[in-house]
Amino acid sequence: MSKRDYYEVLGVDKGSSPEDIKRAYRKLAMKYHPDKNPGDASAEAKFKEVSEAYEVLSSPDKKQRYDQFGHAGMNGQGGFEGFGGGAGFEDIFGDIFDMFGGGGFGRRNRGPQKGADVKYETTITFEEAAFGTETTIQFHKDETCDTCDGTGAKPGTSVKTCTDCNGSGEVRFVQRTPLGQIVNVRPCTKCHGSGKQVEVPCSTCRGKGVERKLKKVKVKIPAGVDNGSVISLRGEGEPGLKGGPHGDLYVVIRVMDHNLFEREGYNVYCEIPITFAQAALGDELEVPTLEGKVKYKIPEGTQSGTVFRLRGRGIVHPKGHGKGDQFVKVVVEVPKKLSERQKDIIRQFAAESGEDVHEQRKSFFEKVKEALK
Incomplete structure (x- = not known):
């Protein structure tokens, strides 16, 4: 059975950027990963296919060769049969293992993790973009729960170490993949990777330790910004995990059209x-x-x-x-409307001027005559 086109497999075009190719791959790999489809041979085959396509299209050299010669130009250098280990091998599967909590390549995120960034669009006038302005934006984001101070436990109750992962937040398991058996690691499902167990959840945040709040932030927009300009505010994004720092806020500027400029x-x-x-x-x-x-x-x-x-x-x-x-x-x-007197004046002007004063018109007709000779 002939192989499908790698671009078709990932659902991207030849002109797609490396970021678009990686984004498409991660989405499909997450969908067909054996962890999510245990015992599904069809999903396993598709996981292998998208991984093979990404292994080729993510490498500038292999991509160039594939674009020029197609599958025939791979000579066994693409696909699972052609993986030779090393950095490329680790990169392609490391991304997927990270999605599921880490893997056998030492890429697990056990320590503090930075929170998610927040994107916000705001519209300003043409003049505000030219001279700068200060505005207040409002958006919803997660903040530390005021009721439990972020512990996730009802006030007066305790937080204990998770018995499933012994406080590590991770559990090890053996996963069968197209490469054979690999010792993998995933976040503990009982404590959701926190390493702690809440006996009585907080009624406000339901044990999450964070609650959704309306956040107001003042943004100083400098003079000279243009449509699509981005202003970054550090630490104004979502809270981090395991004591990690907050993410950042990115304010995208949209400038209204002006009726004159x-x-x-x-x-x-x-x-x-x-x-x-x-x-x-x-x-x-x-x-x-x-x-x-x-x-x-x-x-x-x-x-x-x-x-x-x-x-x-x-x-x-x-x-x-x-x-x-x-x-x-x-x-x-x-002028669209002229009085008879105005028309007479223009006629007199035309008669008085003759053709010599209309240099551009004269030059144009000379060019026409020359072209029709």
């Missing part, structure tokens, strides 16, 4: 309509900027679509590397 990097762009008279004769315009209006002189004969630059009127760099500029595009408005 657009942004590209640290530069600001806008359009200003001007009349034909202003374009022809020149004028002093009042140009809106993020810091208020400024005056700017445009020369006579300004063409529609001309872009002027206002230095230092853009957005400040968050790390103090100066400011961007503002670019102003002028667009000549053609």
Whole structure:
């Protein structure tokens, strides 16, 4: 029976990043791991298949060879038959063993573990992104239970050492895998890895030692942030395990569109309509900027679509590397309704001007004539 395409096995594309490939592998390996499917030969075969696919696609050299020659280019270097041990072998199975509490490769997490990170999205205005602001965000997270002070036990009762794991939080067992029998370690199911037993659980947290609370955090957003910027706050995430530190809070910035300005990097762009008279004769315009209006002189004969630059009127760099500029595009408005007198004046202007003054139009028709010769 021919082997399935490794990308198809993991459900990823050829252009997927190493992180996407690893994420897909861990998800499928967790699903088909023998621990979760005892005695299921089909699940064991799929576990072997996804592990084989990951062993090849996670290695830059093997992946390149596979992309070029397919299964024929492996020459026994992919799949369980081709595993030669060493670091690659340990890495591919170590990830799975970690999911189930560790394994025979010494990768168990017995000590304190950092808590999970928290991601939060907040929306700010265009001006707030340009000048910075301070906001308060609210989200739910686990915090130490106030009733039991994190012990998980009802006040007045005791916490004892777990009798199943003798306080280690882990139990050893022999697991049958495609590689044979391996001595594995998993968190104790009786104490959930804590090493302790609660006789009478706390009524507030039900023995967990933590309770879900509404957390309010002040976030200082620096000037110059852009859509997608991330601000990290250490220690504001979920609590750690076994006395480990809290995780971190990552605040993702979303910036609202502005009705007048657009942004590209640290530069600001806008359009200003001007009349034909202003374009022809020149004028002093009042140009809106993020810091208020400024005056700017445009020369006579300004063409529609001309872009002027206002230095230092853009957005400040968050790390103090100066400011961007503002670019102003002028667009000549053609009046839609004219009085008879205005029409007569324009006709007189056209007759008086002739064709010589319309340099761009004249140049265009000369190019047309040249092209049609």
